[in-house]
Amino acid sequence: MAGNRGAAVPRVATPVIVFLVVxxxxxxxxxxxxxxxxxxxxxTNLLRHASIFSIFALGVLFVVVVGHFDLSFxxxxxxxxxxxxxxxxxEVPAPWSVGVGLVVGALFGIANGVAIGRxxxxxxxxxxxxxxxxxGFAWIYSKGSYIWQNARTSGILLLNDGTILRLPVPVVFxxxxxxxxxxAVHRSRFGRGFYATGENRVAAVFSGxxxxxxxxxxxTICAVLTSMGAxxxxxxxxxxxxxxxxxxxxxxxxxxxxxxxxFRKATVHGTLVASLFISLMLNGFTLMAVPYYYSDLIVGIxxxxxxxxxxxxxxxxxxxxxxxxRRREEGRETEPVAGPLAGTGGQP
Amino acid sequence: xxxxxxxLRALSRPQYVLIWLLLVLVxxxxxxxxASQSFRAxxxxxxxxxxxxxxxxxxxxxxxxxxxxxxxxxxxxxxxxVSMVTAYLAVKLGVPIGLALLAAFAGGTLLGLLNxxxxxxxxxxxxxxxxxxxxxxxAIAKILGxxxxxxxxxxxxxxxxxxxxxxxxxxPTLFLVTVIIYLVSAYLQDQTTMGQHLYALGExxxxxxxxxxxxxxxxxxxxxxxxxxxxxxxxxxxxxxxSGVSELGGGAMTIQGFTAVFLGAMVVKAGKPNVxxxxxxxVLLTVLMNWITLxxxxxxxxxxxxxxxLLIGVAMVGxxxxxxxxxxAAAMARE
Numbered sequence: 001m002a003g004n005r006g007a008a009v010p011r012v013a014t015p016v017i018v019f020l021v022v023x024x025x026x027x028x029x030x031x032x033x034x035x036x037x038x039x040x041x042x043x044t045n046l047l048r049h050a051s052i053f054s055i056f057a058l059g060v061l062f063v064v065v066v067g068h069f070d071l072s073f074x075x076x077x078x079x080x081x082x083x084x085x086x087x088x089x090x091e092v093p094a095p096w097s098v099g100v101g102l103v104v105g106a107l108f109g110i111a112n113g114v115a116i117g118r119x120x121x122x123x124x125x126x127x128x129x130x131x132x133x134x135x136g137f138a139w140i141y142s143k144g145s146y147i148w149q150n151a152r153t154s155g156i157l158l159l160n161d162g163t164i165l166r167l168p169v170p171v172v173f174x175x176x177x178x179x180x181x182x183x184a185v186h187r188s189r190f191g192r193g194f195y196a197t198g199e200n201r202v203a204a205v206f207s208g209x210x211x212x213x214x215x216x217x218x219x220t221i222c223a224v225l226t227s228m229g230a231x232x233x234x235x236x237x238x239x240x241x242x243x244x245x246x247x248x249x250x251x252x253x254x255x256x257x258x259x260x261x262x263f264r265k266a267t268v269h270g271t272l273v274a275s276l277f278i279s280l281m282l283n284g285f286t287l288m289a290v291p292y293y294y295s296d297l298i299v300g301i302x303x304x305x306x307x308x309x310x311x312x313x314x315x316x317x318x319x320x321x322x323x324x325x326r327r328r329e330e331g332r333e334t335e336p337v338a339g340p341l342a343g344t345g346g347q348p
Numbered sequence: 349x350x351x352x353x354x355x356l357r358a359l360s361r362p363q364y365v366l367i368w369l370l371l372v373l374v375x376x377x378x379x380x381x382x383a384s385q386s387f388r389a390x391x392x393x394x395x396x397x398x399x400x401x402x403x404x405x406x407x408x409x410x411x412x413x414x415x416x417x418x419x420x421x422x423x424x425x426x427x428x429x430v431s432m433v434t435a436y437l438a439v440k441l442g443v444p445i446g447l448a449l450l451a452a453f454a455g456g457t458l459l460g461l462l463n464x465x466x467x468x469x470x471x472x473x474x475x476x477x478x479x480x481x482x483x484x485x486x487a488i489a490k491i492l493g494x495x496x497x498x499x500x501x502x503x504x505x506x507x508x509x510x511x512x513x514x515x516x517x518x519x520p521t522l523f524l525v526t527v528i529i530y531l532v533s534a535y536l537q538d539q540t541t542m543g544q545h546l547y548a549l550g551e552x553x554x555x556x557x558x559x560x561x562x563x564x565x566x567x568x569x570x571x572x573x574x575x576x577x578x579x580x581x582x583x584x585x586x587x588x589x590x591s592g593v594s595e596l597g598g599g600a601m602t603i604q605g606f607t608a609v610f611l612g613a614m615v616v617k618a619g620k621p622n623v624x625x626x627x628x629x630x631v632l633l634t635v636l637m638n639w640i641t642l643x644x645x646x647x648x649x650x651x652x653x654x655x656x657x658l659l660i661g662v663a664m665v666g667x668x669x670x671x672x673x674x675x676x677a678a679a680m681a682r683e
């Protein structure tokens with residue numbers, strides 16, 4: 001990619017423009033298919049849902065950028081949300097409840113980060129384990145049923161219903177987190193550390209990047225942002241649910257990978273645009289009363305298409321085919337060299 | 349395992365701790381507590397063997413996928429899809445049950461081919477690829493049943509039903525066949541080049557590739573195998589439950605599978621996933637879940653237990669691995 005910087009601008013711009021056109025077309029299609037789609041009420045709903053969803057996706061983005069996966073966030077955020085709802089039910093003031101909920105989420109994020117960044121445990125299986133533990137804890141408060149006590153009187157619902165400068169609170173949260181993330185990730189040395197960690201860990205270590213700290217930070221940010229999303233989502237439902245994050249696992253990853261397919265790299269703005277697209281689709285299907293399992297199908301297909309279309313993928317496919325062809329041609333000649341390889345290479 | 353003689357001293361090694369744990373649990377559950385009487389009933393033991401048979405078949409391929417350093421989170425969804433497709437073809441379309449089973453099995457295996465092509469040739473991270481295929485599979489399974497299970501009335505007469513509920517000399521046929529499959533797999537894994545390639549790829553991809561191991565083709569094969577075994581388990585589960593169930597694709601089965609594989613990795617090969625270990629892990633988990641159900645404990649206890657066991661397994665495997673790597677690095681530094 002280096003060298004042809006002049007040509008790079010239009011090459012990056014084309015898929016972005018195509019994608020924006022696709023979003024506009026989907027938007028137009030839903031407006032034609034359903035009369036209520038363009039109503040002020042639905043557009044506000046759409047905006048609220050998109051805000052909550054994009055906060056989830058932003059959290060996942062950080063983990064993906066450092067080259068890891070987190071399969072616990074959708075259960076950890078349920079625990080955080082339940083903690084907040086339970087504290088509110090026992091009449092703890094709302095700000096404290098939210099704070100403690102976020103801290104619980106953060107603790108799980110730190111645990112993930114330390115286990116994976118410092119102890120080098122495999123990321124997916126570790127997070128599946130911590131997720132299962134979080135899910136178990138989340139059930140303890142109410143044996144898995146909704147917690148709605150005091151929600152109405154405590155003021156927690158303002159997180160959904162309130163407005164700041166005539167913007168709904170979730171939208172303000174989204175704008176705030178994305179602005180911060182944009183500045184931190186793309187406009188600071190701090191943000192470069194995340195990309196350096198994800199792209200080439202060895203090089204990052206030798207360049208003086210505190211790789212372990214960035215991994216812990218990424219998992220913690222993911223846990224806190226998704227916990228925030230869960231609390232907002234609970235506020236919009238008027239009750240705390242252990243299952244609040246479950247619907248976000250697949251769409252959040254689909255969003256991050258769709259964004260990085262369109263923008264050639266996992267970025268904050270790419271995630272924002274992609275999350276608007278995905279929540280637009282989810283909202284449209286909900287409005288048209290399509291059963292929930294169809295949306296999984298569609299988001300799953302979008303994810304596969306996004307992965308297949310990202311140009312990286314195509315070039316890798318060409319490369320692996322070429323290598324297979326070359327091996328077939330050379331046949332025997334490569335094999336005798338194979339002897340003393342056991343000790344070479346290998347990532348530390 | 350065959351090379352080393354099984355002596356008492358060998359059995360006291362840390363590699364065999366899980367086996368002792370299993371024995372202790374079984375003895376303790378049969379003697380102590382209010383569920384002990386129902387736990388030690390012969391029928392209960394047979395039920396444990398039968399249901400661990402299905403789980404064991406489902407995660408056999410997963411063991412090797414993890415050993416090779418890849419991920420497949422779609423196996424439970426594949427089983428769910430196969431289960432629902434079987435039921436749908438048989439009940440809604442009137443296809444003969446045998447044909448329905450074969451068609452569903454082929455479909456599930458095809459999904460494995462897709463997983464394998466994505467991971468081996470397109471080089472999409474296998475976690476993301478299989479999240480996508482898994483969610484598509486679960487969604488199709490739910491669409492076929494409208495979100496509900498589909499009962500199969502003809503279950504009683506079919507061959508598969510006889511296989512699941514039949515028994516030879518008092519032991520469930522299903523369990524016997526599972527044991528045979530596992531022994532054959534253990535032989536393939538430990539005594540043939542197939543197993544050597546598997547662990548070589550798991551240790552060091554680059555070195556293995558340079559040594560002439562056909563990385564992509566082997567990866568593809570294991571992904572297909574993983575889905576094929578999951579499909580087989582889906583067929584068996586359909587017969588066991590008498591209906592197509594899309595709930596197989598939920599998170600519980602996925603976590604159960606990974607827990608078994610990572611607990612099993614502590615056994616026999618100390619740090620590497622292997623089939624014998626996985627088999628023991630599956631039986632251990634089934635015993636634990638069975639006891640928790642008999643005790644009538646809350647489901648969240650099951651999740652806490654599963655999550656904690658998985659973390660213990662991962663931590664032991666991961667930390668022993670990094671210690672090994674650390675020693676190797678130290679040895680290299682000395683030279």
